[in-house]
Amino acid sequence: MNPNGIKVLCVEDEHFISELYARALGKAGYDVTVEVDGQKGLELAQTDQYDIILLDLMLPNVTGIDILKVLRDPGKTPQLHAKIIITTNLEQRDEVRQDIEKQADGYLVKAEITPRELVEFLGRVKL
């Protein structure tokens, strides 16, 4: 799938990581926006202008889990066509992780993939 023009929102508070991802995704042809704050990230996501949302869980102001809940609540987010991919280094109890996976469209552990592998993964996401 040709990534040209596909808009990605990366909500990630670690600058070094978001730079890495923005660099790799940008080179592959994606249009990447990075947001470090949870609340602002949520507001941006709700504008429904992104095709893919990479969502970290440990974020300032609003956690990724709460953002996910709001985005999946039709009362609070009436329109959202984006695929939500959780990108985290947090480890969870199985039942919590399964709960999150049910609400998202993907779940990645950042330490287990390189930026290139992330690009390949996104290439396989059906939009």
Next chain:
Amino acid sequence: MEHLRKFGSGIRARLFWLLIIDNVIFAADWWASDKYFKLTGWQLIIPLAAVPIILVAVLPWLVARWLAKPTELISQAIMHVAPGDNQPAASPDPTNTKLGQELVATLMHNLYEFATAAEARGVKTPGLGTDFVASSLPLPLLLLNENKDIVFANEAAASYLGASKADLIGKNFYSLLDMAFPTADTLDIWLTDMKNRSATASRSWERVRLAPSDLHPLRLFDLAAYYNKDNSRHLETMLVLFDHTKSYSQDDQAVSFMALSVHELRTPLTLLRGYIEAFEDEFAGKLDPQMNDFMFKMSASAQQLTAFVNNILNVARIDDDQLVLHLHEEDWPGVIRAAANNLALRAKVRGITLEYSIAPDLPTVGVDRVSILEVINNLVDNAIKYSGQSHRIRISTRLTNEGLVETDIQDWGVGIPDNILPKLFTKFYRDHHNRAQIGGTGLGLYLSKAIVSAHGGNIWVKSKLGEGSTFSFTLVPFGQLSDAQKAGDSGITRGAHGWIKNHSLYRR
């Protein structure tokens, strides 16, 4: 459930004595009327009838006081299920505890209903009224009506929540108490569901959290609920709370420590691997062989560190009984080939070549891909570590006479002394003679054994000092894994201690 037995025998014994005494009084009355007062015919009947009538009037009062005593035993039975702060912890089996909690909720409800019905019929059994049942319970108990308002709270509930009974009654349960559940499957969702479905239902939740407030500290508890749609007094829902604040907050802390540590370790790892890759991209073809070699070694080390972090995490989960595997049907040679690239990299760093010998026509196996790859990685890492001067490692796989798929990883390195062999698969064990030259902690083999056992296979080692070692493990062909274990959605789940959890059963 010894206490219930004692309760049963307590009641039986007392009833028995009651009957004996009753009969003795009756017989004495008859004798007295007949022999002593010399009454006959009609006159005899009057005293004979009088005694039972008097007894019937007096007896219920005696009975109530007497029978009430064994309910102490029920209390004690409950305490076993809900130790609270003062009691030592009871048996930790979670399935039994869950059942126990739901049983207690149901039992409480039935006792309450019984007492309610008795009161309604006007039977005055002092001491056995609804208040007695609820108030004497050592567990916090709340009763909600169909609007989820609290219509009753016992003493234990009031003090647990740091309020007086008057403060609780009449208030809406949800607005008063902000309970947090570990998953999205909350009390509210269950009650809404039950409203549309059953007439009665019971359910319990673990690790429910009540955030600290001005009235009470942090509370962590298990919650059991009993729902009865058609309760005549509009007491739809009964809630019983089993306090575990002490033990759960310790658990939480342990998990958080693990979770935070892992998170902290993974962040720089993510960066290392990511920027090494970026470096390789930028300088592809422009570096001299030595630079290339440095890049290569950095990459392999970063991968090794990531694998190690995953190892610690899995060991912590096994110890906590949390590692769950999902077994799927896989082509075994395919899995080995998938591991091969990663393994070749690590081996090459040490100047070792990997050879493969894979038997044709192997049956498909039931494996959890991620976990079994870790086993292969651990065993090959082990072989690499103990290779000494040798430069080859051989990975072979074949079908055994018993129809199992056996995989062997052979090295021609330093070998392992006989006295150490039995301890190899235990936690942290490493041969102290080689410790100086060989890095790493002794977790890999412990983890591999747990994972292989959970797959239904066996793992073992054959070794000779100075000649090398062969680590082997077997896997069960997918067709041989019992049909009963294949659940609705593909795969079988198996805990790392070997017991099997069916998918649908696991998601209670």
